[in-house]
Amino acid sequence: MDDGPAGRPQLERIPTGVPGLDAILSGGLLRGGLFIIEGSPGAGKTILGNQICFRHVANGGRALYVTLLAENHARMLLHIGQLGFFEETVIPDRLYYISAFRVLEEDGLAGVLQLLRREIQAHDAGVLVLDGFAAIEDAAASIREFKKFIHQLQAHAAIANCTMLLLSGAKPVSAEHTLVDGVIELQTKLYGRRAERSLQVHKLRGSGYMRGEHSFRITGGGIAVYPRTEALLASPSTVDRVTGPPTATGLTQLDRIMGGGFPHRSTALLVGPPGIGKTTLGLHFLSQCDEENRGLHFGFYETPAAISDKARALGLPVERLIAQGHVEIIWQPTAEGLLDEVCHRLIETVRRRGIRRLFIDGLQGFERLATDQERLKHIFSAFSNEFRGRDVSTLYTSEADLIGPMAGLPLSGLSLQGVSCIAEIILVTRYVELRSELHRMISVLKVRDLEINSALHRFTITNHGIVIEPDSNSAEKNSGASDTSGWKSGLEGGSGRPS
Amino acid sequence: MALILVVEDEYSIAEVLEAVLADAGHEVVTAMNGRQGLERLRDRRPALILLDFMMPIMGGPAMLEAMKADPVHRDVPVVVMSSLPESAVAKAAKSQYAAFLRKPFKIKAVVELVNAVLDQHA
8 A cells, every 4th residue: 555645545446457357446446446347147257257357467467257157267278268368377476266165064154264364375366356255155154254245355455455346146235235346247248139248336435437338348358348338438538729720621601601610629510411411511621631630430231332432423522531541430330339438539539640530430439339329419529528628620410301492390309319409500402392303402510609601502512622701691492482483594504413 | 997196277178178087087186286286195106187367376397397306207198288388388398298288178189198108108
């Protein structure tokens, strides 16, 4: 135990080394603490226990893995030997596996306690895992004896400065939960036919921790936990300057309509039906990237190759910017993804690459991943604060079936996604039908704290990208509100083609 | 029929070995760690020892060393068992052993190896 700044002893922690878990545990497990890791069979307890041991050893420590009624060591090592954290050469010198079940059978709880004391000392273990802990409770003659065992184990963990993990089946709150320093539960939940693993810390003495359920995966590298995005971003990065110049959208006419571009470090939402050109507008936005203003295309629908092809066909320099390292494209399929895993990938890329222009295509991708739609508004709000704090201008797309002359009402569904309320700018694109032809329209529905021209402007997609007509006259004609004799000539001036 | 000492801390493996070797016509005594294994040696001299590598209190290499230092038991053939590769066992074991058995093993392989080592040391 080290002394803190005020001279008071500080609680020392050992990092678990499990990606994401130490952030949830405020740095790791207490050194010399006693913890329960519980969950149903197949929840991942044994993998987690082993992973913590191997990481502790990789950091220069020593660990002891003790089994009771659990998988035999040969099978266990065969299974975890497939995982990335496994390093056979550290066994037996730095990581030692023993079984204590026969001792439990012959000498009871006292025998196990004695064995653990002796083995921790013999192997100088800083971490001990006791796998199959339920066998201890089964062997205890009374609850009192069981509680006494845990109490003695805890006392020894503290004296030996050895962090102990008791792996046990899931059960309601009981005696052992009140005695130990922390409880971590692993679960698997079904959403329709899809299963998702989650980790929840129920108790952690000595510090705060991220509450709630956090998703995790068991991959070839072992367990990776994805803390709840809204909890992870609870304290967003802060801005060093509050105001700044507007961010060019990549479309001169759109900049003009909005008084120079998107407000500095803003969140913009581009709404419209499929195929109208939302991705194309996003590519214009990214075409403004350079060394100082790196961009990210984070999409759910189109592959990087398809994006590059599209940009090339539109004459936009995205391929060159990718080659120069100024733009990165991340494609995130939604089939079996975890919402927080995807969010972490996005946040990590923005931080790592110092992204300044972020194009997210589109909101429905997050909706498909979310098992709880209510969370999305909190996540988008957290994104907005974090990205603004990192000097990022963000443009989201969202699909909406907008065909017809009236703007506004079709956006009501977006409030559920939580973006419409945090977006400083809302751009609406729509098709207007005229004489069996669809025409593209764009309007600026909202720019926070700014008087804007919210008129509809017709736009076309050419082989030089999007062209927005400078005035709204033709749009008025398309809406059918004014005389029908003039709109035809207004429309025929465009060279529209489907995107 | 031969007397075989199985020194193994894992209950399930010790049970299986005891049953299988008994079925093969051998008499089996068990110990759950190296120290208990040395105690069993004081009672009776086995024809062969199946010795686990990692055990509490006294592991396989320590028991092997202790019995090889004892003139009475140094000639008893020892088959070392481990989930680790033989290279890890060879590195830790300072004394000679007759054979190595990698876990997890198949029953048939155990019986064949035990009988082969017994034949060699008959």
